[in-house]
Amino acid sequence: MIEIHNIHKSFNGKKVLDGISGVFETGKTNLLLGASGTGKSVLLKCIVGLIKPDIGSVTFDGTYFTNNKLDIRQEIRRKIGMLFQSSALFDSMTVEQNVEFPLKMLTDMRKDERLDRVNFCLNRVGLEGSNTKMPSELSGGMKKRVGIARAIAPNTTYLFCDEPNSGLDPLTAIKIDELIKEITEEYNITTIVVTHDMNSVIEIGDKIMFLYEGKKLWEGTREDIMDSNVEELNEFIFANRLMRDAKKIEEEEEAQEHRQHPQA
Numbered sequence: 001m002i003e004i005h006n007i008h009k010s011f012n013g014k015k016v017l018d019g020i021s022g023v024f025e026t027g028k029t030n031l032l033l034g035a036s037g038t039g040k041s042v043l044l045k046c047i048v049g050l051i052k053p054d055i056g057s058v059t060f061d062g063t064y065f066t067n068n069k070l071d072i073r074q075e076i077r078r079k080i081g082m083l084f085q086s087s088a089l090f091d092s093m094t095v096e097q098n099v100e101f102p103l104k105m106l107t108d109m110r111k112d113e114r115l116d117r118v119n120f121c122l123n124r125v126g127l128e129g130s131n132t133k134m135p136s137e138l139s140g141g142m143k144k145r146v147g148i149a150r151a152i153a154p155n156t157t158y159l160f161c162d163e164p165n166s167g168l169d170p171l172t173a174i175k176i177d178e179l180i181k182e183i184t185e186e187y188n189i190t191t192i193v194v195t196h197d198m199n200s201v202i203e204i205g206d207k208i209m210f211l212y213e214g215k216k217l218w219e220g221t222r223e224d225i226m227d228s229n230v231e232e233l234n235e236f237i238f239a240n241r242l243m244r245d246a247k248k249i250e251e252e253e254e255a256q257e258h259r260q261h262p263q264a
Ligand SMILES: Nc1ncnc2c1ncn2[C@@H]1O[C@H](COP(=O)(O)OP(=O)(O)OP(=O)(O)O)[C@@H](O)[C@H]1O
Pocket: 011, 016, 034, 035, 036, 037, 038, 039, 040, 041, 042, 043, 196
């Protein structure tokens, strides 16, 4: 479980995060949702320690991270896997070398153990036998899969994904979302996904935190997001025509149910 408490961050006097607190649960896909420029990526960077918050703190499974001693922060960092928007694979390395990289950096595994682990992870993301391929030979969806394999290779406890399905076609995007959710549940990882994609909300949003102009305006599950009465969230959700149609159908069904069973 990751807890954040009262995170504030400004750049050159401009407030980007304005006192955000919350809990990201273990074994769940926690979404940071919001429009462009609302501070999602800055919050993610504050959580992983790439940006230092001006005020506020982050704890990982009860261990204080922000401002703690370097060795404790390093210990936590070793348990963090990151999946970047661009996949950020090393272009000059094969798929196998990319996935092996964090094992070389972060563990004292022998070569044969590392290769076993690489093959296990590639198998898990559906890329068995792709070891010798170069990133330039891969589709966007395959690159994300390699990125996921690399992120989970060192038995990751915490997984952070920054817009994992950006640049993918809708079907591949859903598959990548599903893979992230499956892996989160299977290995009991605490996963945080930054997104502004309503499809991701519906597919994988176990827990959603909605950010607006640097503040947390709403949090809840994908089951209750459609019934929120937060105006800014509703504007965000129903900017998407499909979501408006889905809401209309739901309301019509409820009205019909009420006509048939007025006492219910
Ligand atoms: N290092 C920085 N220096 C100055 N301003 C920054 C820095 N990083 C982010 N910002 C500003 O903080 C604000 C929030 O940026 P952030 O990248 O967190 O938005 P976001 O919600 O992730 O948006 P998007 O969905 O477009 O990625 C933006 O106005 C951005 O310009």
